[in-house]
Amino acid sequence: LMSGLNGVTLTAEEQEVSRNYGATLAAAVGTLDFWMYGAYHGIKEQSFLSFGQDQGLWTSHTHVWTGYRPHPSWLALQMFNKHVGAGPMLVAAAQSVPAFDLVASNTVYPNVSLASVYAFNTGTTYSVFAINKKLDGTHNGLDFGDGCTPFTLHLPFTNAASIMLYKLEGDPRETNRRQLNFQIVTQSISTACFSQEFVVNENTGGRTNGIPPGGIYLYVFEGCAASALATNPAVVINQAPWQEDPTYSTGIQFRAVFDQPVFGLTAGDIALTGTAGATSMTVTEVAGSQHTIFDVTVQGMQQPGTVVLTIPVNAATNAAGCGNTASTSSDNEVFFNVNYPPNTPVNATPADCTLGQPVVVALQASVFSDQNPGDYHTASQWQVSTNAGFTTRAWDSGTDTTHLTSVTTPALGYSTRYYWRVRYADPINAWSAYSTATWFETELDPNGPHAPTNQLPMDAATGVSLTPALYASGFADPNMGDTHAASQWQISMQSNFASLTWDSGQDAANLTNITSPHLWYESRYCWRVRYKDSAGIWGGYSSPTWFETLEFPHVYTWTNAVGGNWAVPGNWIPYGYPNGTGDVAVIAFEYFTGGPGR
Structure with missing residues (x-):
């Protein structure tokens, strides 16, 4: 990163970190991969390095007085310029590539490839870059071990007359700034090691387990005879390299790789089977694959079970109109499991x-x-x-x-x-x-008003009005000059006020007394109040007290005795004589003629 680029200013220390990173083998891997990827996708001109000595951050060499040593990024591009030339790029279809989810600047970039292959052809010469983008150690929670990656190159030619390997390798964190740690190593590979399934190992210039971390290998095969492409495209379909199996994911991913460009492949051309009852899928061509690689996402699973994909004959055609052969697979089945959410915590x-x-x-x-x-x-x-x-x-x-x-x-x-x-x-x-x-x-704010005291109704009062007036003690505050700004009144049928019958909210008008809304007969209510001062601090609630409201009004009936004779003093049913406020008396009698009256 350059100071001033995209509006970012770097300190001197940060600029030194950036300068050192730009001179590492890791930066060379990124540079070459970026340039090759861009060229593959049609970018004709690219400018990244300046040919010169350490002036600024991105130059090709160290100062003359420090040895004029080339930086690894320059060497990586030099490998292409000297040993590949201007031959056209070929389609390089990755059948299986290690990948991981890269986390950078709080953003997750899923399925980032950890290896790249780029191929070129001029006449009978084929040049193949194989780049290992891994680091050794643990990164983002994943253990990459020694960082080596096995490579098998499926070559479309036979009978190489000679094989040369040009490589850059070493600790990806190191540079040539203080000493010469990196230079292009040239190695002749025995043609006895040639195979169309070309494996990078100790016999072909690599390690026992492939290319070391940050390794850039360029194989140049000369005197080759191109293999004739099959008339009918062949296709391999497997679960995608990053697909978990078994999975709870509602989108299960597969990857189909054709051995030549094809056209016309749709979801309706792919056979979807299995016991999970999947109902739909989408097909997406992988960007830059030149019509050879397609990702298939299956959805709509109805139950736990398997999801299986195959591509039947003639699902897609090549440029000559020839249909593909039936797909082959090493693992084209994924088990889908229903995921239940966690149990509710307590x-x-x-x-x-x-x-x-x-x-x-x-x-x-x-x-x-x-x-x-x-x-x-x-x-x-x-x-x-x-x-x-x-x-x-x-x-x-x-x-x-x-x-x-x-x-x-x-x-x-x-x-x-x-x-x-x-x-x-x-x-x-x-x-x-x-x-x-x-x-x-x-807890209470120590600077808040003192808790008031409930005054009326008195604690344990009975026969209280249905709209009682509540009175509390006067305002008092530990801070001189603070005044009474508001009150909050609460009534509940529970002594802990777990639920409220009424809450006044913040009330700046009714400070030490208030009339409650209409309550219910024969009920016990608790009440409390708290005060707020002019500094905006609430004090504690008063200690709750309770009262009981009026008895429910009764209805009395007075009936005459059997036979029309009035009972003296009368038969009041069911409560005796009316004696409560709001009681209602009804006199019922019978006429001597036998008809009812009231």
Whole structure:
């Protein structure tokens, strides 16, 4: 990266890091791969290096007084310029290539290839670059071991008269800046090692297990006879190299590789079988494959089972109109398993209805469990809200891959009731339902107003009006000059106020007394109030007291005695004489003629 490029300014130290990286073998691998890939896709002119001494970051050589040593990127391009020439590029179809998910700048780039092959032909000479883009060691959680990659090149020619190998190899992290660590090594390979299935090993100039990390190998085969292409295209279809098997993924991927360019391949041309009941698929040509490689994604699996793909005869044709032969495979079957979301977690601590919690609260939930054997806990999402419906949230952790079953909240507000819940994710990002929310209340702000005292109705009062007037003590605050700004009144049928019958919310008008909304007969209610000062700080709630409302109004009936004689003093049914406010008396009698009256 250059200082000033794309608006980025680098420090002197960062520029030195960048300068050193640009001089490594790893940078040479990236440079050559980028140039070859660009050329393959039709980019005619590319400029990356300056021919010169260490002036700026991207030059070809060190200073003369330090040996005028070529940087590895220059050597890699020199391999092409000296030993390949201007021959046309050939289609290089990768049948199986190691890949991994690259994470850079908080972005995931899936299925990044770790090896590249580029081929050229001039007359009877074929030139093949084989590039190993691996590093040794562990990267992004994957262990690449010694970094070597096995290579087998499927060559479309026979009878090589000579084989020359030109290679750059060594520690990909090293440079030629201080000493000559890299130069192009030339090696003659015995033609006895030639095969159309050409394996890179110790006999062909490589290691026992292929090309070392950061290795750039150029094989030049001369005096070759081109193999005649089969009249009918051949095709191999297998599960994609990155496809997990078995899988829970709802999109299962296969890759079809033809030995020559073909046209007309559609989803309807591919045979989809298996026991999973898959219903659909899409076919996508791999960019730059020159009509030879196609990715097939299968979807719509109905149940656990297998997904199998084959390509029948004449599914696609070459430029001459010849149809393909039936596909062959080494592994064209993937087992699909139904993934169940994790079981719903349970809030553990703080226990429900806990009071006096610190404003920074440690939340603890139950351990992860899942119906799918082998599934494990990959992430959690924690939420804290001031309302049970979580329509607004005081804090949301988002997807948290670190704090799985316990977390500490950021600082919350004093004297506030908070509800909290959590959900869990499994390895394929299936989420459980949220835990049943529980609540806690935080401690009082030491600078807040003193908790008031309930005055009227008196504690344990009975026969209280259905719209009682509530009175509390006057405002008091530890900070001189603070005044009474608002109050919050609450009525509940529960002594812990777990659910509220009524909540005034912040009320700046009714500071020390208020008339409640209409309540119900013969019911016990608890009530409390808290005050807010002019600094915006809430104090604690008053200690709750309770009252009971009026008895429900009764209806009385007075009937005359049998035979029309009035009973004295009368038969009041069912409560005796009317004696309560709101009681209603109904007199029922019978006429002497026998007709009812009222």
